[in-house]
Amino acid sequence: METQWVAEHPHVTMDKRPRKRPRLTWDVPPPLPPTRVIPTLYCGQEVVNGASTNHWLHSCYYTGVPRPASPPWRADDKDGHYVFAVGETLSPRYKILSKMGEGTFGQVLECLDLEKMETVAIKIVRSLQKYREAAMIEIDVLQRLAIADISGARYVQIRNWFDYRNHICIVFEKLGPSxxxxxxxxxxxxxxxxxxxxxxxxxxxxxxxxxxxxxxxxxxxxxxxxxxxxxxxxxxxxxxxxxxxxxxxxxxxxxxxxxxxxxxxxxxxxxxxxxxxxxxxxxxxxxxxxxxxxxxxxxxxxxxxxxxxxxxxxxxxxxxxxxxxxxxxxxxxxxxxxxxxxxxxxxxxxxxxxxxxxxxxxxxxxxxxxxxxxxxxxxxxxxxxxxxxxxxxxxxxxxxxxxxxxxxxxxxxxxxxxxxxxxxxxxxxxxxxxx
Missing domain, CATH: 1.10.510.10 (Transferase(Phosphotransferase) domain 1)
Incomplete structure (x- = not known):
């Protein structure tokens, strides 16, 4: 989110783009091949055609191969960003493959959805209250757009969202570069x-x-x-x-x-x-x-x-x-x-x-x-x-x-x-x- 509130909390990072950008070469890495992992269940807010379906933790039962253990608890960094390691799970359902980007809102991680066996992008919002509130606004807008735009061709599609260790996490389809x-x-x-x-x-x-x-x-x-x-x-x-x-x-x-x-x-x-x-x-x-x-x-x-x-x-x-x-x-x-x-x-x-x-x-x-x-x-x-x-x-x-x-x-x-x-x-x- 790039909104700058005048009186309350101006963003100093909004204007950081250099006057003259550094000239870089084409450096798109090849996509990581998905790792074959046994699917597991996860309880969250599943979004189907713009509507969310609640799956409460007490109603989830799993039989078969044990699901991955949650990573050890770590304190957020000084700016409220979630601290992670590649290969860990973000909730039992999503395995972290790589970091895709970072902004004032938080971070975007490339993850493997272990339930649907597809690669997704997860936006992990900073734990600060103003960013959590903005994330809930974004979820509301995304769900409204998903209902109105049946084709799904105009806007990134929200797959799921959940609150993990005081971080709103929004699961999106994985797209190409900006x-x-x-x-x-x-x-x-x-x-x-x-x-x-x-x-x-x-x-x-x-x-x-x-x-x-x-x-x-x-x-x-x-x-x-x-x-x-x-x-x-x-x-x-x-x-x-x-x-x-x-x-x-x-x-x-x-x-x-x-x-x-x-x-x-x-x-x-x-x-x-x-x-x-x-x-x-x-x-x-x-x-x-x-x-x-x-x-x-x-x-x-x-x-x-x-x-x-x-x-x-x-x-x-x-x-x-x-x-x-x-x-x-x-x-x-x-x-x-x-x-x-x-x-x-x-x-x-x-x-x-x-x-x-x-x-x-x-x-x-x-x-x-x-x-x-x-x-x-x-x-x-x-x-x-x-x-x-x-x-x-x-x-x-x-x-x-x-x-x-x-x-x-x-x-x-x-x-x-x-x-x-x-x-x-x-x-x-x-x-x-x-x-």
Whole structure:
């Protein structure tokens, strides 16, 4: 969960992404083969078609091979993370195979479901109360989505959940890497525009579906969009065609399938709930959130616009860690902020402006490095043209609709899906590696 509560407990980890990401090589390890283990019974909250079924401990009986013993009790680490060892069981039902990731919420482990003999991903939430509460919200949202989305094609599917040693554990289907991880492991090389079109279409369909259910995700970012499959293919990189074939830069990896699913609903909010606190991870945060004007469905669409730019370029559009610099980057890429939004900014945001609606920039910059980071950004049109060959005009027009400052004028998800970028020449420019 990436929600930042203003008064109570701001997250210092939300803005940790470096301004310039380290360049890494493709390093996806081969999947671990499942170990043949005798199935055992486990009592928890089994989720079937979105509904949970209670299995109480006193009603469970097991006959046959004894089930694995629970690991020794250990104290959580200083941050409330569960301490584990690979090979142990997480409850008698799940054998820990590896660690898949870690975030502010807790950890994600790859586990073998000993009852169904399938590999799953288990999100182990930190034992702190605010994260436990967010986990219960996520479970509620996931079950609502599972009921509404019968196909199960838009969102990660919840399999089970249970409370283990004061940690809420949510069992998910195991999917492929996130779009961010794919970019990172591929040295941040951009996706071809036809793949961006397919990913964007699916993302907007998922957002539109949530909005129809009166749900706002509030934390859309490449880390929270997972490819369904880990399979990839190696293709020539047109940006490096002049290099020797012996140079690894001559090739880049692309997903074999463009199918994606949304994850992380711990900060998802209903339309009728309080919308006064700060939401979204820094790089994808809408201007109305920074200015303290309140937020609603349009904040998700701003995030979608930032994501599409990142998929086309390989780099986050606004790589910043501070509000004033963030607003200066917006003005550099998109033009000046509307005066009617500036004059309505709350007291905490007034300090970012001087002489009326003028942004206090570069006078208020914290460093010369910050000024240079803003100055080097191109206008949105030029940025897209640097990375996109065909469809650039349509994409620029779509992004200008998604990245409108005024949330009341921003494209809605359904409107964006009807944009020419998604419907013009779709047959001609389909992503050829889709399965």
């Amino acid at each position: 779009l961010y991880d794919f970019l990172r492991r591929n040295s941040y090389r951009s996706f071809p525009i036809d793949l961006v079109r397919e990913l964007g279409r699916q993302l907007l369909e998922s957002v539109a579906f949530m909005h129809d259910l009166r749900l706002i995700h509030t934390d859309l970012k490449p880390e929270n969009i997972l490819l369904v499959s880990s399979e990839c293919i190696k293709v020539p990189d047109c940006k490096f065609v002049t290099r020797s074939a012996k140079d690894g830069s001559f090739f880049k990896n692309l997903p074999k399938s463009s199918a994606i699913k949304l994850i992380d609903f711990g900060s998802t909010t209903f339309e009728h709930q309080d919308h006064s606190y700060v939401v979204s991870t820094r790089h994808y945060r809408a201007p109305e959130v920074i200015l303290g004007l309140g937020w609603n469905y349009p904040c998700d669409l701003w995030s979608v616009g930032c994501i599409l730019v990142e998929l086309c370029s390989g780099e986050a559009l606004f790589q910043t860690h501070e509000n004033l610099e963030h607003l200066a980057m917006m003005e550099r890429v998109l033009g000046p902020l509307p005066q009617h939004m500036v004059v309505r900014a709350d007291r905490r945001a007034e300090k970012y402006f001087r002489r009326g609606p003028r942004l206090d920039w570069p006078e208020g910059a914290t460093s010369s490095e910050s000024v240079r980071a803003v100055y080097k950004l191109p206008r949105l049109e030029n940025l897209v043209m640097q990375h996109v060959d065909h469809s650039a005009g349509d994409l620029i027009d779509l992004l200008q609709g998604l990245l409108r400052y005024d949330p009341t004028e921003r494209l809605k998800a359904q409107e964006a899906l009807r944009h020419p970028f998604f419907i013009r020449d779709r047959r001609r420019y389909g992503y050829s590696f889709m399965h």
